[in-house]
Amino acid sequence: MGETIVITSGKGGVGKTTATANIGAGLALLGHKVALVDADIGLRNLDVVLGLENRIVYDLVDVAHGHCRLKQALIRDKRFEGLYLLPAAQTKDKTAVNPEQMREICQELKKEFDYVIVDCPAGIEQGFRNAIAGADRAIVVTTPEVAAVRDADRVIGLLEAAGLNEPKLVINRLRPKMVRQGDMMDIEDILDILAVDLLGVVPEDERIIVSTNRGEPIVQERNSLAAEAFRNISRRILGEPVPLLDLESNGNLLVRLRKMLGLG
Amino acid sequence: MDLWQIVNRLLSRSGAGSKEIARERLRLILVHDRASVSPELLEHLKRDLLQVISRYMEVEERGLEIELASQEDTVALVASIPIRRVKRAVKVAPV
Numbered sequence: 001m002g003e004t005i006v007i008t009s010g011k012g013g014v015g016k017t018t019a020t021a022n023i024g025a026g027l028a029l030l031g032h033k034v035a036l037v038d039a040d041i042g043l044r045n046l047d048v049v050l051g052l053e054n055r056i057v058y059d060l061v062d063v064a065h066g067h068c069r070l071k072q073a074l075i076r077d078k079r080f081e082g083l084y085l086l087p088a089a090q091t092k093d094k095t096a097v098n099p100e101q102m103r104e105i106c107q108e109l110k111k112e113f114d115y116v117i118v119d120c121p122a123g124i125e126q127g128f129r130n131a132i133a134g135a136d137r138a139i140v141v142t143t144p145e146v147a148a149v150r151d152a153d154r155v156i157g158l159l160e161a162a163g164l165n166e167p168k169l170v171i172n173r174l175r176p177k178m179v180r181q182g183d184m185m186d187i188e189d190i191l192d193i194l195a196v197d198l199l200g201v202v203p204e205d206e207r208i209i210v211s212t213n214r215g216e217p218i219v220q221e222r223n224s225l226a227a228e229a230f231r232n233i234s235r236r237i238l239g240e241p242v243p244l245l246d247l248e249s250n251g252n253l254l255v256r257l258r259k260m261l262g263l264g
Numbered sequence: 265m266d267l268w269q270i271v272n273r274l275l276s277r278s279g280a281g282s283k284e285i286a287r288e289r290l291r292l293i294l295v296h297d298r299a300s301v302s303p304e305l306l307e308h309l310k311r312d313l314l315q316v317i318s319r320y321m322e323v324e325e326r327g328l329e330i331e332l333a334s335q336e337d338t339v340a341l342v343a344s345i346p347i348r349r350v351k352r353a354v355k356v357a358p359v
């Protein structure tokens with residue numbers, strides 16, 4: 001029996017879908033069978049980020065309403081062995097499924113897959129309730145900004161109230177340079193305020209936009225810190241104790257020099 | 265703050281970083297958010313307060329009022345507790 005992990009945030013646009021795609025592909029690269037579920041009904045995104053938008057026949061709502069079998073709606077990602085997508089419906093709205101139906105779908109997927117990863121819509125309304133209904137554990141994504149961390153705090157409270165205790169935090173779009181200049185909250189600030197465990201830190205990386213343009217998860221790329229961050233997050237989900245990335249190692253000349261001289 | 269950060273701070277033109285401001289604002293926002301989401305929390309606090317205070321004095325339970333009062337940059341717990349009578353001898357546990 002597999003495990004269902006929901007990826008939430010509260011605030012929109014902080015990187016839930018990007019994280020879902022890359023963690024999913026990352027776990028598949030590590031040899032696991034993974035089903036990604038796009039629970040953002042009406043604003044289907046995950047298919048596009050994964051480059052699978054042309055292969056959709058049935059969707060989550062069709063499965064929930066018995067218009068097709070679960071297997072028929074699952075799209076196999078040919079690039080990542082073991083990775084599958086259950087797409088959201090684009091023309092329906094969030095009330096087209098209910099938490100009970102989501103729970104059943106996740107339950108059924110868990111029989112087949114090692115990991116079921118649910119991409120949650122922004123907000124804390126019904127779409128959120130649906131997305132977390134079948135989850136065994138939760139990941140909260142935030143960026144190092146006041147509004148995003150505030151919403152993360154709210155979501156952590158709601159997750160715990162729903163019995164999803166101790167959600168893990170992913171801090172996305174960190175800019176090491178700004179942190180160094182004292183113009184961005186650092187990892188410690190955020191962990192201190194939210195009082196949760198850290199799952200990983202993903203730096204701001206232009207190549208994420210490039211890879212999204214192409215419809216290819218960045219996680220397999222070499223020479224990208226964001227890719228490495230997502231690979232590490234995937235391994236931590238498996239329980240491996242992977243140390244945090246040194247986010248300075250690429251950009252900063254001084255740090256590179258210090259490294260070369262064996263000082264860093 | 266380590267030396268590296270201090271050096272960087274001195275070299276950066278913007279002066280004091282905005283992160284301290286962000287952190288402080290966030291801290292305050294969350295005090296409000298977390299307090300305002302649960303009226304039960306205040307009820308529990310009231311009950312516990314009464315229990316402790318009644319060890320020392322007799323209070324008018326119905327008149328008890330507590331609230332979180334926010335000034336510009338602080339949040340204070342303000343309690344108004346009418347006292348009926350102070351007990352004459354209070355056994356204080358040795359510290």
Ligand SMILES: Nc1ncnc2c1ncn2[C@@H]1O[C@H](COP(=O)(O)OP(=O)(O)OP(=O)(O)O)[C@@H](O)[C@H]1O
Nearest residue numbers: 012013014015016017018122173203204205208209
């Ligand atoms: N680490 C990063 N560096 C640079 N760009 C990023 C990073 N993470 C995400 N982005 C970009 O931010 C945008 C929003 O990301 P994404 O769609 O994953 O967020 P979301 O939380 O799923 O949004 P929504 O709440 O609308 O579902 C995208 O354009 C994505 O490419």
Ligand SMILES: [Mg+2]
Nearest residue numbers: 016017040045
């Ligand atoms: Mg999304």
